[in-house]
Amino acid sequence: MTKEIADEVPNLAESKLTALVVDDNFVNQTMHHKLLDRLGIRNDVVCNGQEAVDVHCSGRNYDLILMDMEMPILNGIQATKRLREMGIESKIAGVTTRANEGDKKEFMEAGLNDFQEKPLTISKLLSILHRLDFYVQT
Amino acid sequence: MDTLVAQLQRQFRDYTISLYHQGFLDDQFTELKKLQDECSPDFVAEVVSLFFEDCEKLIGNMARALDQTGNVDFNLVGSSVHQLKGSSSSVGAKRVKGLCITFKECCDSQNFEGCVRCLQQVDIEYKSLKAKLQDLFNLEQQIVQAGGRIPQVDI
Numbered sequence: 441m442t443k444e445i446a447d448e449v450p451n452l453a454e455s456k457l458t459a460l461v462v463d464d465n466f467v468n469q470t471m472h473h474k475l476l477d478r479l480g481i482r483n484d485v486v487c488n489g490q491e492a493v494d495v496h497c498s499g500r501n502y503d504l505i506l507m508d509m510e511m512p513i514l515n516g517i518q519a520t521k522r523l524r525e526m527g528i529e530s531k532i533a534g535v536t537t538r539a540n541e542g543d544k545k546e547f548m549e550a551g552l553n554d555f556q557e558k559p560l561t562i563s564k565l566l567s568i569l570h571r572l573d574f575y576v577q578t
Numbered sequence: 579m580d581t582l583v584a585q586l587q588r589q590f591r592d593y594t595i596s597l598y599h600q601g602f603l604d605d606q607f608t609e610l611k612k613l614q615d616e617c618s619p620d621f622v623a624e625v626v627s628l629f630f631e632d633c634e635k636l637i638g639n640m641a642r643a644l645d646q647t648g649n650v651d652f653n654l655v656g657s658s659v660h661q662l663k664g665s666s667s668s669v670g671a672k673r674v675k676g677l678c679i680t681f682k683e684c685c686d687s688q689n690f691e692g693c694v695r696c697l698q699q700v701d702i703e704y705k706s707l708k709a710k711l712q713d714l715f716n717l718e719q720q721i722v723q724a725g726g727r728i729p730q731v732d733i
Contacts, residue, residue: 537663
């Protein structure tokens with residue numbers, strides 16, 4: 441990595457933010473985990489909405505949840521609703537490949553704070569963090 | 579006269595550019611490369627390897643689902659296509675992603691012949707990309723072994 445690229449990417453490690461990646465696809469899990477790592481955000485990864493619910497039932501909590509929409513066992517819409525019903529107040533950003541307006545509306549109404557289309561990039565992730573007041577863009 | 583390193587670097591630059599211009603890769607591959615650093619020097623190769631494993635698994639699922647003559651579950655096929663579209667999009671595999679869009683349309687309209695054609699094309703395309711990326715990684719290795727640095731290529 442060149443110094444120019446390193447200079448562009450903020451390090452948010454001091455903010456001690458934590459995040460949970462919820463996605464059933466290994467490639468996306470790896471990418472999102474690395475993107476968060478690169479920004480200095482400690483993060484865990486689970487494979488579907490049910491695991492996201494279970495990890496919260498075990499007492500874990502996160503500042504940010506990156507929630508995929510289509511997943512087996514418990515999808516992103518159902519998982520988001522369940523987490524809100526449990527009283528989880530973490531910021532939840534829905535991330536999915538191009539969804540139709542109806543799906544997006546349903547996902548937002550389940551309790552999302554933000555929505556972003558995949559594939560995620562550093563700048564898209566920074567936009568999420570900025571919109572959710574975790575990061576001030578300069 | 580060019581040194582070996584300079585020749586290899588030029589070859590690497592030209593080959594990388596050709597992969598983008600020929601539509602094998604898109605900007606997302608560039609984003610992927612940005613995530614590689616000293617802590618994870620093989621990150622791109624690792625993710626790409628995961629992607630190709632995903633391709634094999636999902637294409638196998640699609641083939642099995644399409645093999646149920648007269649009783650094809652197009653939702654099942656479509657689900658695998660959606661997965662492949664997602665992962666190809668994440669690594670910048672532009673042609674594979676494009677084929678998945680067409681493939682999904684065939685699934686949605688329950689077009690069996692269209693699905694079979696798309697499956698064949700996706701299989702060819704991911705294997706072609708796999709070979710080309712292997713060549714690219716081999717060039718990187720040769721540059722490093724010759725004592726050079728891998729050049730940053732602006733597309």
